[in-house]
Amino acid sequence: MLSEIREQPEALSRTIPKLRAQNSSVKKVARDCKRIVLFARGSSDNAAAYGLYTFPALTGRLATLGTPSIATNYRTEIDLAGTLVIVISQSGQTQEIIETAQWSKSHGARVIGITNFDDSPLATIADEVLVTDAGPERAVPATKTFLTQLLAIASICAALGDTEGIWKVIERLPQITADSLGYHSACSQIGSKLAEFPSCIVTSRGFATTVALEVALKLQEAALLPALGLSRADLVHGPAALLGPNCPALIFAAPTDPSTAPELEKIAERCRVQEAQVFTVGGQNREMWPRSADATPAWICPFPLVVLGQQIAEAVAVQRGFDPDAPRHLTKVTQT
Numbered sequence: 001m002l003s004e005i006r007e008q009p010e011a012l013s014r015t016i017p018k019l020r021a022q023n024s025s026v027k028k029v030a031r032d033c034k035r036i037v038l039f040a041r042g043s044s045d046n047a048a049a050y051g052l053y054t055f056p057a058l059t060g061r062l063a064t065l066g067t068p069s070i071a072t073n074y075r076t077e078i079d080l081a082g083t084l085v086i087v088i089s090q091s092g093q094t095q096e097i098i099e100t101a102q103w104s105k106s107h108g109a110r111v112i113g114i115t116n117f118d119d120s121p122l123a124t125i126a127d128e129v130l131v132t133d134a135g136p137e138r139a140v141p142a143t144k145t146f147l148t149q150l151l152a153i154a155s156i157c158a159a160l161g162d163t164e165g166i167w168k169v170i171e172r173l174p175q176i177t178a179d180s181l182g183y184h185s186a187c188s189q190i191g192s193k194l195a196e197f198p199s200c201i202v203t204s205r206g207f208a209t210t211v212a213l214e215v216a217l218k219l220q221e222a223a224l225l226p227a228l229g230l231s232r233a234d235l236v237h238g239p240a241a242l243l244g245p246n247c248p249a250l251i252f253a254a255p256t257d258p259s260t261a262p263e264l265e266k267i268a269e270r271c272r273v274q275e276a277q278v279f280t281v282g283g284q285n286r287e288m289w290p291r292s293a294d295a296t297p298a299w300i301c302p303f304p305l306v307v308l309g310q311q312i313a314e315a316v317a318v319q320r321g322f323d324p325d326a327p328r329h330l331t332k333v334t335q336t
Contacts, residue, residue, distance in 0.1 A: 001139040001324040005310045009178040011144040014133040019155040026159035029110050029128045033084035036063040039100045040088035043142040047149035050210040054299050059160040068096045071103035080109035087113050090145040092120025095335055101125045114152045116145050139325040141222045143310050173303055179290035180307040186288050190279050191315025197248055199226040203235050204252040205260035211252045211302050215309035222324040223317035232267050248277035254301030255289055281308050
């Protein structure tokens, strides 16, 4: 897992030019689409959550997260004309996602697939397929495939929005990601402390919500640590009651997103009142935040933050005596 975390700058460098070359074809597929629906499961579902923020913010199109069961279990009849459906599966082999892609096309949607394998069943179904050139991922917990899925979503935003402006920022991602790997010692220190607790809450807000969801999943599967990942807005609607001496908060806060900073500081203060320990990654104190990301827009913040979160989760797993590469009872390809 750790070696694959460290391969992410190269994975981004390989994938960026390939996705940029598809800019025109993506725009053509989505040319008449006013609505965007994303379908995925697991880590890919967490990546899809990124699109719920980036598509409205960068393209002016509302995006929603779809439930594959509507297609596979209930076989609902819905008119999807004028809808861009994005289906995400790192393997491209999850049957539920394949069936959802077929169902979407049969109901009039344009379908873009995001996968790490160009010869997968999903790649043959989609109207356009974006292949993340992450290379083989041997560890069960997804790391570089997750990050390149975020990249693929950003590339679709580039095709539908301010193309050159977005790509100009995307081109900086390999360096930003490489710089994020320089905080491994600090991540290990947080991981060592977090490993002592029986549970934790992982939270953020806005664009970085995808990070909270994904890091919580990594803590669950790699470190067997019960972790609840959610937006700060959802946290205060009830789950915040869990915060206390035995349930700390891991907060991801981007210095480049000042609109969310006051809310995240409030939840940190609430933790102190409830005697819950707080671990902050990023934040206005600029700790654990690569300087190369300073002059970037808020939508880019999940990239450095999730790389930091992955390193923390890996450290927690090792500290708790588990092999993060091979979590018990799990396999790389999950059928749902």
